Amino acid sequence: MSIAPIVHSVEVKAAPARAFELFTMQMSRWWPQGGTIGGKPHAAIIIEPQPGGRWFERDEDGKETQWGKVLAWEPPGRVLLGWQIDCKWGFDPGLLTEVEINFAPLAAGGTRVTLVHRDLERFGADAAGHVQKLNGGWPTRLRNFADFTGT
Amino acid sequence: MTYHKSSASKSLAALGDPTRRAIFERLAASPAAVGEIARGLPVSRPAVSQHLRVLKAAGLVRETASGTRHIYRLDPRGIGAMRAWLDRHWRSALDGFREFADDHHDEEEDSR
Incomplete structure (x- = not known):
């Protein structure tokens, strides 16, 4: 089963390098309120700026909850992130979906920022994979899939 | 959650x-x-x-x-529902980003 990727884009006034910086290094400041997975509201959302770096949120108590990781770090044009939040809104290192963001200069100045979230069918494969791994112990894991699909 | x-x-x-x-x-x-x-x-x-x-x-x-x-x-439509959620999420996040970026694109100094 294959699922069409999600694609969205916006145009911003900033040049690509600046847009890239605002997007990746100041995510805490524009990410939708409440749109995080930790138990408390996020104090920071951090992308460690290198391949293999973590993508995580930190709450006011300093508790960190990982979301994924950096797969490619290519300022000012592109960043490729691994989204590893599973269906129960928890970090799952065994799940990897890709979020690619491209920053393309516009003729009139500014930048077109295009985001693609792909490999969405892996959420389902993830659920099935867990069942196989757990091999008969009726786990709580599938609840993940349920919670996610239930929204 | x-x-x-x-x-x-x-x-x-x-x-x-x-x-x-x-x-x-x-x-x-x-x-x-x-x-x-x-x-x-x-x-x-x-x-x-x-x-x-x-x-x-x-x-x-x-x-x-x-x-x-x-x-x-x-039912694969269950995953479709998840996709629909993510679709809304990213639309809203990018709109938030555009608003933020346009307010701050000419700042020299930034704080995290």
């Missing part, structure tokens, strides 16, 4: 029951008939059938006939 508070759904309610979750998990591993599902669980076939009806009504499971056998499998 901030996100799904605002969009309570039949799917979630259907999976609030541990037996139904177990059935759902079983079907995530592979499609199966009622008897096969019941063998792996400490519940009767009629009980499994009843749970399957609830899962079907919630759009999580669908049924296909293969001869006289009725085979149950996960």
Whole structure:
């Protein structure tokens, strides 16, 4: 089963390098309120700026909850992130979906920022994979899939 | 678990029951008939059938006939619902980003 990727884009006034910086290094400041997975509201959302770096949120108590990781770090044009939040809104290192963001200069100045979230069918494969791994112990894991699909 | 508070759904309610979750998990591993599902669980076939009806009504499971056998499998539209959620999420996040970026694009110094 294959699922069409999600694609969205916006145009911003900033040049690509600046847009890239605002997007990746100041995510805490524009990410939708409440749109995080930790138990408390996020104090920071951090992308460690290198391949293999973590993508995580930190709450006011300093508790960190990982979301994924950096797969490619290519300022000012592109960043490729691994989204590893599973269906129960928890970090799952065994799940990897890709979020690619491209920053393309516009003729009139500014930048077109295009985001693609792909490999969405892996959420389902993830659920099935867990069942196989757990091999008969009726786990709580599938609840993940349920919670996610239930929204 | 901030996100799904605002969009309570039949799917979630259907999976609030541990037996139904177990059935759902079983079907995530592979499609199966009622008897096969019941063998792996400490519940009767009629009980499994009843749970399957609830899962079907919630759009999580669908049924296909293969001869006289009725085979149950996960309904891919369930993942479609997840995709729809992510789609809304990214639309909203990018709109937030545009607004923020346009307010701050000419700043020299930034704080995290």
